[in-house]
Amino acid sequence: MTLELTGTSRRGFIQASASAAGLLLAFQIAPKAGAAEAGVKPLNAYVRVAPDGMVTIMAKNPEIGQGVKTSLPMLIAEELDVPWENVRIEQADSDPKLYGRQFAGGSMATPLHWEELRRVGAVARAMLIEAAALAWNCPAGECSTDRGMVIHASTKRRASYGSLAAQCAGVTVPDAKSVAVKDPKDYKIIGKATPQYDTAKIVTGQPLFGIDVRRPGMLYATYEKAPVFGAKVASADVAAAKGVKGVRDAFVVEGGENLSGLLPGVAVVGDSWWAARKGRDKLNVKWAEHPTSAQSSAGFARRAGELAAAAPQKVIRKDGDADQALKGAAKTVKAAYAYPFLAHVAMEPMNCTAEFGKDGKLEIWAPTQNPESGRQLVAQTLGVKPDDITIHMTRCGGGFGRRLSNDYMVEAAWIARAAKAPVKLLWTREDDIKHDFYRPAGFHFLEAGLDAQGNVVAWKNHFVTFGEGPEKPASSAAMGPNEFPGRFVKNCEFGVSTMPFGVPTGPLRAPGSNALAFVHQSYIDDLAHAAGQDPVAFQLKLLGDQKLVGEGPSAFNAGRMRGVLKAVAEMSAWGKTRLPARTGMGVACYFSHLGYFAEVVRAHVDADGAVKPERAWVAADVGHQIVNPSGAMNQVQGAVIDGLSHALFQKVTIENGAVAQNNFYDYPVLRMKDAPPVEVKFLKTAYPPTGLGEPALPPALPALCNAIFAATGVRIRELPVDVKLLKA
Amino acid sequence: MAYKLNVNGKVLTADVDPDTPLLWTLRDTLGITGPKFGCGVGQCGACTVHIDGQPVRSCSTPVSAVGEKKVTTIEGVGADPVGRKLQAAWAEFDVAQCGYCQPGQIMSATALLKAKPRPTDADIDAAMSGNICRCATYNRIRAAIKRASGQPVEA
Known part of the structure; x- marks a missing residue:
């Protein structure tokens, strides 16, 4: 197996390796999504260009290991005509108004985005050319681009994308359908073996996944459901669970009958997940009889x-x-x-972090393949307006279809509201195997x-x-x-x-x-x-x-x-x-x-x-x-x-x-x-x-x-x- | 109870119960989240760390058993030339898919190469079969170990 390697991950890794002390710093200099950074201009929902020419491209879909956090931005970067080394990638939040449907399923990311995202890049490139042409008072058709520069060959003028981005606000946005795209023979990024953007973070163990989320004042939760799908809680010794050191709360959740929704169970919330887990061991839950108790x-x-x-x-x-x-x-x-x-047995057990603000709005960090259905489920179950829910998509430690269902998301939201604190719900592996789709x-x-x-x-x-x-x-x-x-x-x-x-x-x-x-x-x-x-x-x-x-x-x-x-x-x-x-x-x-x-x-x-x-x-x-x-x-x-x-x-x-x-x-x-x-x-x-x-x-x-x-x-x-x- | 733990060359204090697994002490109390939770019963290897250089499943190691021994996690393994070489090989071969198991894989591989600098395929099978990769990146894990140990990689 021979791989030609290009791109930031490898470069980033070599920088990181050069100094163990500088390791963290090297990967944390990327700008934050949506931050109002001086001079950083969004050309569209996907692309921001900084004055130094660094280009930030949003990754629209959930990353579950299928590689779209790298491959979809490659489509944009190719047509934008920027060197891959100058590209930074940020995971988008769930925002269908900006990005359309955001999901990981059906092997659909490439067929759905092959045309669209190349054209997103091509449109941004055309805007940069237009800005240069206006400044140089020459026809845009005489300008070309190369590696993040607009060039007017006959007058030998060159301008970096970074210097032009601020001037794009006034230019006409060209029609995506008719904008010119590259001949495949000219591809510099598409078709090149490119390491996953997050490689350096993965191999050094930096936080990336839902399970790694930490919020100030966050508590940890575990949730026990009936082995027979949907059976109700007959009794549970919540007092015994509350008696365990580090347990803050334990309570029965009535839940419903829809197997894809919030099911009945008992939540235990603690200062650490281990404390909550120990509390759960004391619950001694008795489950009600259920019509499917005899199926096999x-x-x-x-x-x-x-x-x-x-x-x-x-x-x-x-x-x-x-x-x-x-x-x-x-x-x-x-x-x-x-x-x-x-069962799917994704390596990262189901988890989700939920936090209600003082204004009643809900913020969710979820490893999910299907954030919008989660938003709807949470909104309906908790009676929160969909627009009052923000969903941050974390990297997923595997998906395989399991995270198309958002049962763990609605559980986290419910428990966080009841516990009156930010809560990270984490399932055990046993929970995962016994409560799958x-x-x-x-x-x-x-x-x-x-x-x-x-x-x-x-x-x-x-x-x-x-x-x-x-x-x-x-x-x-x-x-x-x-x-x-x-x-x-x-x-x-x-x-x-x-x-x-x-x-x-x-x-x-x-x-x-x-x-x-x-x-x-x-x-x-x-x-x-x-x-x-x-x-x-x-x-x-x-x-x-x-x-x-x-x-x-x-x-x-x-x-x-x-x-x-x-x-x-x-x-x-x-x-x-x-x-x-x-x-x-x-x-x-x-x-x-x-x-x-x-x-x-x-x-x-x-x-x-x-x-x-x-x-x-x-x-x-x-x-x-x-x-x-x-x-x-x-x-x-x-x-x-x-x-x-x-x-x-x-x-x-x-x-x-x-x-x-x-x-x-x-x-x-x-x-x-x-x-x-x-x-x-x-x-x-x-x-x-x-x-x-x-x-x-x-x-x-x-x-x-x-x-x-x-x-x-x-x-x-x-x-x-x-x-x-x-x-x- | 307050435990003084030597993690990645630093002495850190964690006030936890004696039966708390090292994994949860690292992750929830000390904020060291590279070691991952996968099964809780020592079956998947995602939580692998080194204690005095030996690979252990931190999910099944109570904090009270660690004592003054040196704990190394994926965050610190790059300070070791073997660990660093493996991280570089993992990057070179673009091993990861979801990436969740890879910290544990790299910790197991580091322990392997420290014991056997030029492992055979059978050595790799024996040392690495305690680590599950659900994305099944096993071909590239093997290639990265071969490369880091200076051996030819199958085309």
């Missing part, structure tokens, strides 16, 4: 089997006649696939038919999921009618049945896809082997020779998928590698979040069944431009290993209405010793740039499971992988 994962699986025995409650896709085609098929394959609930479990009952040449002539899937009927699936529990290989098999039927439940669910990195890819890409591998054909060749044949299938948001570009599949086969020397015993290679491909990904995993299975992923190869097509190759590579490598972690280790089990797991000792995630090297290749295609936080994850699971099949002949039909099935 085992019960859901039983019910899924019952539903699968009947016709689907709703058919969401019907092409041709799958039943008839199955009867005429040369070979049929039946299989049931299942996957469990998953889980990736929903799911059950697929599949049947497919092959003709004598091994072509897929029939495909049926009865998907049993959760919800209030097939029209109202639970969050992230749906499957669309265009799920691959829908539209690629002549006789194809997708049916859906749902069962009611009382488990909060929500998006987990590549929602839907993270489960559906496992099912469908494993099953296609199943069929390839049934047909006696090479899995890559089989999938290419299934993709056919069409280019674009469907239109608009449901369009699937089979040409792009064939491109990545062929590329990954070449990268991994697919079919050309002699492998040791109990070692196999598996392939899978998947389209999600506008990205086309094909992946190969090589895995070895020990005699005791333990699976060791040895190497992964990824071919990706996310369009014609990678904004930050360093961040992009990191996202893909991490997503692939995250997917392997899902497949090998992760499982949330519901027992007696509650989550059975507690912490990393019974909810394991993948560690260094199991992490394979991941080789990544980005294909450059003619399409607009799209996002990378998610789409690399889904194919990793089936690629691994298909490798396990190649190594052992055992088909993994239920996640996580049960090593007992794999013993030699």
